[in-house]
Amino acid sequence: MNKNKKIYLLIILVLLLTLPLFVSNLYYLHIINLVGIYTLVTIGLNILSGYTGQTSMGQAGFFAVGTYVTSLMMMNFDLPFFLALLIGVILTSIFGLIISIPAMKLSGPYLVLATVGFGEIVRLVLLNWTPVTKGAAGLTGIPFPEIFGLQIKTEKQFYYFIIIFVILGIYIAGRIAKSKIGRTFSAIREDDLAAEAMGVNVAGYKTAAFVISAMFAGLAGGLFGTFSGVTSPDSFTFDDSISFLCMSVIGGNKTIIGAVVGAFVLTVLSEALRVFQGTRLIIYGFILIFTVIYMPNGLVGIIENLKSKILMKKENKSME
Amino acid sequence: MTHGLNILSINGISISFGGLKALSDVNVHVMKNTVHGIIGPNGAGKSTLFNVITGLTKPDSGDIFLEGTKLPHIKPHQLVPLGISRTFQNIRLFKEMTVLDNVLIGQHVHTPTPIISILLNGRKSNEYEKISREKAIEALEFMGIEDKMNDIVKNLAYGQQRLVEFARALAAQPKIILLDEPAAGMNPTEKVNLLSIIGKLRDKGYTLILIEHDMKLVMNICDNISVLDHGKIIAQGQPEVVRKNPDFISAYLGKGENLNARNKRN
Ligand SMILES: Nc1ncnc2c1ncn2[C@@H]1O[C@H](COP(=O)(O)OP(=O)(O)O)[C@@H](O)[C@H]1O
């Protein structure tokens, strides 16, 4: 890492840590906290679809499993948050493992349909397994997390709580993306047959990508439940899966930082579009099509393009 | 083809696609440290034979022996550590990735994956990455395209892409390299360069199997040749022997100068 980059990172870190001091409006802080949670889901989705090339339209299903399992562990068994979260993440990963089995046989639109089916099955189970999930009414009174006897309950406290997970998530995903694992994921996206012929265990890596994406969604879900205090199947619909996909694509799904940008833009946009509740998906649809055609690397891709153009201009000037 | 050590034996391979017999009872013996040419008209079954050797296509019958050991029915990726790697007739590179990353995938089976070290940015993972990088660059230098290593593959000229794919196959540290029409789309200068690379690899002890249309190139570089026609081997042996084989002459050269026409159509 060069010196400039270190300084930028430091500035960003300081900004992030002092942000609640500038944002006094609790509603805004609430939105920012949601952005953090959705960022985690989108990071997982980027590894799965942006890197490995397997589109999922069922990510809300993993998100739901993480939310319900973590919340129920705290509510029914009085487990501390971190233990409940661990169980939530492990269980969600197991779901990721199971979904990856049909993913070995299916590709393209068929795989997408399978993930849609998965998301719907999860939602229907949540709706109908009433004794455990409380059906359509959902869970209420999900306990707050506690660290060293300190209860996390205000928006500000949750901000610091969530941001630690987000920074850790970005770091870990970034390490994966930059390593041999990320390179192998990309190779599978580009040409899985050639990757297999070069010695890549394509089935194994595809499974790993599904499990990683499920882990991130499960982690985000665990945070989402305790942060919201209440939850119901309404939060995990097909629309929500599409939202996650939009975050991934619009932010730029071939980078980890694209997840942050996408989650931020889409969450803020969806708050702004609250009045158009019914047409939200249509608007997303248009943005998605526009993105795929005109900016395949998302907003991050555009920023990168601008940066390299400015750099080129500078170089040209210094040459003159 | 009596001299030397047999490294690859293709014994009685047959396969049909629907009603079409793509390969029938094909027997080929490849000697260690030689360049073995597979020639024959379009649709003769040459690429299919490569797919069978590399496990991408399961034959209906027949066996393959690598250094005397029968290859088990395993997944294609498991054959790479045993020492077989290949290129494709219609270049199959990872187009959006850099040249170096493409060749690094060639190194895949030789690069350990220390997960904890990767997550923590540990010394072990960085060291493995560095070693792989050095080896990948070595392969690129061997092809003479190390100056392109940071380019995105899709931006390269066709002939250079072929060399990247060759470098990727070489990076897998194979015993046998299978090249499916490596000269297709290359200009004469590039072809000469390719010939010298193949020759150098043979000198280094590699065994190469080469599918090629360019008869001059084949006769020039190959130690042995197998001629496929309609899925059958119709002649094999040293170039000068094959050249005189009446079956070869009637099936291949007998059709006049259409060899070149065929080349152009490709
Ligand atoms: N996967 C496949 N399914 C059906 N037919 C195939 C398949 N692969 C090859 N073939 C057919 O087998 C024959 C041999 O093809 P191929 O091995 O590519 O020929 P060559 O490489 O000698 O030009 C052709 O007729 C081709 O159409």
Ligand SMILES: [Mg+2]
């Ligand atoms: Mg062919």
